[in-house]
Amino acid sequence: MMSLIEVENLKVHFPVRGGVFQTVKDHVRAVDGVSFSIEQGQTYGLVGESGSGKTTTGRAIIGLNDITSGKVMFEGRDLATINKKEYIDVRKDIQMIFQDPFSSLNPKKRVVDIVAEPLRNYENLSAKEERIRVQELMELVGLSPEAIYKYPHEFSGGQRQRIGIARAIALNPKLIIADEPVSALDVSVQAQVLNFMREIQKELNLTYLFISHDLGIIRHMCDHIGIMYKGRYVEHGTSDEIFNNPQHIYTKRLIAAIPDSNPRNREMHYENRKLVKSEYDKLEKDFFDEEGLPFSLKSISATHQVALPERG
Ligand SMILES: Nc1ncnc2c1ncn2[C@@H]1O[C@H](COP(=O)(O)OP(=O)(O)OP(=O)(O)O)[C@@H](O)[C@H]1O
Secondary structure, eight states: OOOSEEEEEEEEEEEEEETTTTEEEEEEEEEEEEEEEEOTTOEEEEEOSTTSSHHHHHHHHTTSSOOSEEEEEETTEETTTSOHHHHHHHHHHEEEEOSOTTTSSOTTSOHHHHHHHHHHHHOOOOHHHHHHHHHHHHHHTTOOGGGGGSOGGGSOHHHHHHHHHHHHHTTOOSEEEEESTTTTSOHHHHHHHHHHHHHHHHHHTOEEEEEESOHHHHHHHOSEEEEEETTEEEEEEEHHHHHHSOOSHHHHHHHHTSOOSOGGGHHHHHHHHHHHHHHHHHTTTOOBOTTSOBOOHHHHSOOOOOOOOOOO
16 A cells, blocks of 8 residues: 655754854754655654654654755655645645644634635635635534634633644645644643544544654554654654564653553552663663664663553
8 A cells, every 4th residue: 555655764954053154063963864654544653852853854744844855755746846736735635733722823813714724725715615614624623613703712722722623624634744732731631632633533534643752642642653862763663563562772761751550550660660761871872873773772781571551
């Protein structure tokens, strides 16, 4: 089966300028050789700590960051070589959900104008057709169709993220890049929004690129996972492979940091976390060998099984 999207050896380097003439002194290798593909209807997770290059990867795919080298293929078409019209069509199929529903929705606009924005860019609807479509979208995301004339501040955080989702799905996209979509929300609301995202994924056959620093959330959402560190992968695989048989100490450390919902496991989990941390600290974060390939824990020291926290 052809992948919906294929990312090949993607690099995004930002110039660092300095001196009186603001000449380029160096580069930040925000993304430094990342490859993955996602099949339609699947969710691919990018996980890593702050600054590992997850957001830059998502932004490069959608054209918000320039690509230094590498390829992004969408439905078999190279996004760098297609013509302008094709690119406009592709952009309709790729939408983004942002981290912060408080700042990503314009506070001065009513919901109807926020959700209708992509429709106005791409479709020539009459005012009535537009209102009906926005009302349908509101219903689809579980909000009252009557609320379309309200402003963002009249909604809770979870509701605002649903408005962001309504805007993202307005044009029936194929791929949604969700960049930390729940990290600004209360923990109690996070699960609701995540479950809702899974529901609409099935309903609309959406494909997700899901970005998060939280491996617990990634586990809940993703079929495949890439673990990023300093712009590169230390490990990637299916969700089962990553969680049941993690190879890299960095992955093990992220897994050990997931809170265990079962109080009976607390002590074991704590011991495990200590063990993984001491192993990790020994490495001084030198994760890559001379060829830039990640070390696996096996090659460094004795393996120990990471106890998997129970799902919350
Ligand atoms: N426009 C830019 N100019 C220069 N450096 C940048 C730019 N955008 C990102 N960076 C740098 O690139 C690196 C990767 O950042 P990125 O935001 O992609 O990481 P991240 O994993 O998404 O982290 P976070 O979760 O904090 O957003 C960081 O060192 C960041 O400072």
